[in-house]
């Protein structure tokens with residue numbers, strides 16, 4: 001018995017050593033198989049968030065719409081807060097009318113915003129506030145056209161799309177200085 005014990009101990013020690021090597025091997029594998037939290041985002045999922053439209057219209061989606069087409073949806077989904085003619089209501093801003101030159105100035109989308117693309121971008125991502133991102137791109141083109149038409153910027157049948165929208169001339173387009181260009 002006395003002679004066998006060290007042999008047993010050596011065997012046990014060798015087993016522990018083998019286990020340790022196995023553990024180190026596992027740990028060494030981790031960087032190649034990182035912490036398994038969630039799964040990589042797909043292009044389709046990313047498309048739901050890649051919505052920012054630049055002032056020059058970059059990243060505007062396909063689709064088109066006119067003010068005539070946007071009138072009904074404006075009355076269904078926007079007028080309760082922004083007024084039937086975009087004049088605003090308690091707690092919700094006027095979208096059209098106003099002027100930057102009065103005292104005090106009345107700053108609206110129509111009188112103040114330098115780029116029509118911002119209207120498309122904002123409405124698509126934020127309005128109506130109870131259901132942001134619920135509008136289709138076609139609806140957003142139609143609503144953008146309707147709000148611009150309420151301010152007299154485009155005609156009722158003017159077709160807004162990713163080519164025509166960046167060329168729309170907003171009344172206050174020269175009212176800002178691009179400090180990044182200096």
Ligand code: HEC
Nearest residue numbers: 077078081082091092093095108109122123127128129143
């Ligand atoms: C429940 C009320 C409500 C509804 C419905 C609603 N809005 Fe708004 N909207 C607001 C409020 C409040 C703001 C101001 C948000 C802020 O400044 O943070 C706003 C802001 C805006 C602005 C920016 C105005 C500015 O000068 O900053 C636009 C453009 C706009 N809404 C368009 C729309 C359109 C188009 C619809 C219909 C799809 C719509 N809204 C529906 C309440 C509403």
